[in-house]
Amino acid sequence: MSKIILANTTTKTYDRALKEKIKAENVKLVNQIVEFQRRMYSDGRHNLLIIFQGMDASGKDGATRKVFSGVNPLGIKVHAYKKPTDKEFAHDFLWRIHQNVPQQGMIQVFNRSHYEDILVPTIEGYFEESYIEKRYQHINDFEKLLIEGNNTTILKFYLHTSKEEQLERLTERIEIPEKYWKHNDKDWETRKKWDSYMSVYEQIFEKCNQPEWHIIPSDRNWEKENHIAKIVLKAFEEMDLKYPALDSELFKEKGM
Amino acid sequence: MSKIILANTTTKTYDRALKEKIKAENVKLVNQIVEFQRRMYSDGRHNLLIIFQGMDASGKDGATRKVFSGVNPLGIKVHAYKKPTDKEFAHDFLWRIHQNVPQQGMIQVFNRSHYEDILVPTIEGYFEESYIEKRYQHINDFEKLLIEGNNTTILKFYLHTSKEEQLERLTERIEIPEKYWKHNDKDWETRKKWDSYMSVYEQIFEKCNQPEWHIIPSDRNWEKENHIAKIVLKAFEEMDLKYPALDSELFKEKGM
Numbered sequence: 001m002s003k004i005i006l007a008n009t010t011t012k013t014y015d016r017a018l019k020e021k022i023k024a025e026n027v028k029l030v031n032q033i034v035e036f037q038r039r040m041y042s043d044g045r046h047n048l049l050i051i052f053q054g055m056d057a058s059g060k061d062g063a064t065r066k067v068f069s070g071v072n073p074l075g076i077k078v079h080a081y082k083k084p085t086d087k088e089f090a091h092d093f094l095w096r097i098h099q100n101v102p103q104q105g106m107i108q109v110f111n112r113s114h115y116e117d118i119l120v121p122t123i124e125g126y127f128e129e130s131y132i133e134k135r136y137q138h139i140n141d142f143e144k145l146l147i148e149g150n151n152t153t154i155l156k157f158y159l160h161t162s163k164e165e166q167l168e169r170l171t172e173r174i175e176i177p178e179k180y181w182k183h184n185d186k187d188w189e190t191r192k193k194w195d196s197y198m199s200v201y202e203q204i205f206e207k208c209n210q211p212e213w214h215i216i217p218s219d220r221n222w223e224k225e226n227h228i229a230k231i232v233l234k235a236f237e238e239m240d241l242k243y244p245a246l247d248s249e250l251f252k253e254k255g256m
Numbered sequence: 257m258s259k260i261i262l263a264n265t266t267t268k269t270y271d272r273a274l275k276e277k278i279k280a281e282n283v284k285l286v287n288q289i290v291e292f293q294r295r296m297y298s299d300g301r302h303n304l305l306i307i308f309q310g311m312d313a314s315g316k317d318g319a320t321r322k323v324f325s326g327v328n329p330l331g332i333k334v335h336a337y338k339k340p341t342d343k344e345f346a347h348d349f350l351w352r353i354h355q356n357v358p359q360q361g362m363i364q365v366f367n368r369s370h371y372e373d374i375l376v377p378t379i380e381g382y383f384e385e386s387y388i389e390k391r392y393q394h395i396n397d398f399e400k401l402l403i404e405g406n407n408t409t410i411l412k413f414y415l416h417t418s419k420e421e422q423l424e425r426l427t428e429r430i431e432i433p434e435k436y437w438k439h440n441d442k443d444w445e446t447r448k449k450w451d452s453y454m455s456v457y458e459q460i461f462e463k464c465n466q467p468e469w470h471i472i473p474s475d476r477n478w479e480k481e482n483h484i485a486k487i488v489l490k491a492f493e494e495m496d497l498k499y500p501a502l503d504s505e506l507f508k509e510k511g512m
Contacts, residue, residue, distance in 0.1 A: 090359035092405030098354040103346035134404050141397035148390050149348030 014220065023222050026066070029229035034070045036236035039243060040105055041075045046239045047102035047152050050109045050232070053116075054159030055197060056187040057169035059218050060111050063159060066225045067232065071107065080111040093117040093135065094142050101146055114139055115204055123196045136207045143211070153235050154211050157228060158201060159218040163194055270476065279478050282322070285485035290326045292492035295499060296361055297331040302495045303358035303408050306365045306488070309372075310415030311453060312443040313425040315474050316367050319415060322481045323488065327363065336367035349373040349391065350398050357402055370395055371460055379452045392463045399467070409491050410467050413484060414457060415474040419450055 040046050052060040064078055079100045088096045094114055102108035118135050121127045146152040161169070170191070173183040190197070205213045214231055218224040296302050308316040320334055335356045344352045350370055358364035374391055377383045402408040417425070426447065429439040446453070461469045470487055474480040 087359065090361070090406075091357065092401050092408075094401060094405065095354060095357065098351060101347065101351065103343065105346075138397075138401045138405060141394075141401065145348050145350060145394045145397065149350065149394060150346075152348075 019220075019222055022226050026222060026225050026229060029226070029233060030067060030070055032233055033067065033229060033236070034072075036233065036241065037071050037075050037107055039241040040107075040236065040239065041072070042105075042243050043239075043241045044105045044244070045151060046241065047104050047150065048107045048232075048235065049102055049146065049152050049154045050107065051113045051115070051154065051156045052109065052111055052159060053113065053157070053201075054218065055161060055166055055194070056184070056190060057166050057173075057182075058159040058161045059221060059224060060159060062221060063157070063218075063224060063228055064109050064111065066221070067228050068107070068109065075105065076107040076109065077102070078109040078111060081113060081116060092138075094138060098142070101150075102152060104150070114142070115208075118204060119197065119200050122200050123193055136204075139208055140210065143208070147211075153239065155231060155235055156208075156211060156213045157231075158205070158213055158215050159224060160215055161218045163191075165219045166191065275476075275478055278482050282478060282481050282485060285482070285489060286323060286326055288489055289323065289485060289492070290328075292489065292497065293327050293331050293363060295497040296363075296492065296495065297328070298361075298499050299495075299497045300361045300500070301407060302497065303360050303406065304363045304488075304491065305358050305402065305408050305410045306363065307369045307371070307410065307412045308365065308367055308415060309369060309413070309457075310474065311417060311422055311450070312440070312446060313422050313429075313438075314415040314417045315477060315480060316415060318477060319413070319474075319480060319484055320365050320367065322477070323484050324363070324365065331361065332363040332365065333358070334365040334367060337369060337372060348394075350394060354398070357406075358408060360406070370398070371464075374460060375453065375456050378456050379449055392460075395464055396466065399464075403467075409495065411487060411491055412464075412467060412469045413487075414461070414469055414471050415480060416471055417474045419447075421475040422447065 040048070052063060054060055068076055077100070081096075084093075084096065097110075097114045100108060100110070118132060118139070122132055143154055146154065170183075170187055173179045205215070214227070216224050216227045296304070308319060310316055324332055333356070337352075340349075340352065353366075353370045356364060356366070374388060374395070377391075378388055399410055402410065426439075426443055429435045461471070470483070472480050472483045
């Protein structure tokens with residue numbers, strides 16, 4: 001069965017008490033992330049790349065804001081990938097991606113990523129299938145380089161909103177004045193190709209599964225944030241982060 | 257037999273008439289390169305990455321100056337790689353390389369390259385062998401990305417000077433005041449490890465041979481330049497470069 005269908009996102013009904021409980025838990029999780037990030041920064045042997053993919057209005061911005069609020073801005077960067085510029089188009093598709101990968105000690109968030117360079121060309125038919133097939137391999141090679149070559153931990157999240165929930169969110173953007181700025185005609189065009197997107201995503205999950213994709217039920221933001229925060233914390237725990245020992249010729253005798 | 261030993265660089269004796277003939281030919285070859293580069297720039301479907309490797313004083317700067325003199329500076333960039341900075345060290349070793357790869361229409365010259373990241377760590381024993389082995393694979397994957405992902409033509413040149421010729425050139429740098437600026441104590445240290453360098457180069461030629469390495473006899477500069485220019489021209493010829501047709505709505509009727 002497809003990974004996406006397994007994600008439980010079809011209902012918004014929930015227990016109010018549960019919601020409050022999860023939201024309280026999220027506050028604690030975020031505090032732990034803040035602490036872990038500080039340790040990763042001083043440790044200097046690890047770095048974290050967070051990839052957020054998802055359909056329009058799936059809450060990628062919100063996930064970044066909520067899960068990483070409180071992290072020292074010195075230790076985190078966010079890059080949102082748009083349609084490539086002329087200059088970017090004049091290079092291989094990973095050129096602009098590589099420029100923004102995290103350096104040691106840092107968290108880097110990608111709001112959309114190199115996976116767009118498979119999604120859009122496949123759905124719009126910009127390239128031959130055999131050419132796109134090569135991109136899957138290039139991506140796998142590239143992610144391997146980051147992992148082996150700089151000890152990067154890559155966490156890939158697909159934020160899955162149901163088609164009904166997307167309709168509700170896009171509609172708000174043309175009905176609520178405070179949300180007008182989020183509206184984009186193109187989102188409604190893309191929505192028509194929903195099934196095609198799902199099918200390409202399934203291929204991506206299958207062919208680029210090292211490291212694996214996390215499919216996050218995202219109709220309820222507090223649930224989405226809870227899933228993501230827990231996965232981030234697990235990754236931090238596996239890094240075995242340490243505050244480094246004192247590195248000093250002057251104070252060697254302290255034995256620190 | 258090793259590729260390097262096969263390169264005929266052991267004698268500086270030559271026919272003066274031959275030298276004049278080759279130098280006159282070089283002028284013509286360089287002019288052809290200038291013309292081809294102009295066409296590649298306007299064509300916009302190809303780009304060229306030139307990699308120069310070689311021991312100290314093997315004439316990498318000179319090769320760049322002589323073979324590409326006259327090329328419109330708009331269409332060519334040169335990047336010399338030094339010891340990585342702290343910021344570069346905080347990324348995978350190909351991070352700084354990827355930033356400087358050519359965009360469509362351009363020639364990019366690398367004076368030293370990602371191959372230094374195999375040479376130096378192997379000889380100095382900075383990493384485990386198994387880790388360096390991964391770098392060979394990362395380099396092959398990366399070069400494949402440039403070729404498949406942006407239609408880059410990669411020409412790899414090893415400029416081979418004999419050990420005797422290097423001694424002569426390094427000695428000039430401590431005896432001729434106009435050449436003092438080229439002197440570096442470290443070159444004499446590296447020279448002691450000549451055989452180790454040759455053996456790592458042999459491994460590089462073998463493991464990273466797609467695209468292949470060109471071993472250029474470089475004791476005589478005019479001979480070196482002649483070899484390089486011919487290989488560059490051959491690469492241009494294989495690109496099948498064209499000045500593009502007129503792209504105009506206004507002047508469509510001209511049928512250009």
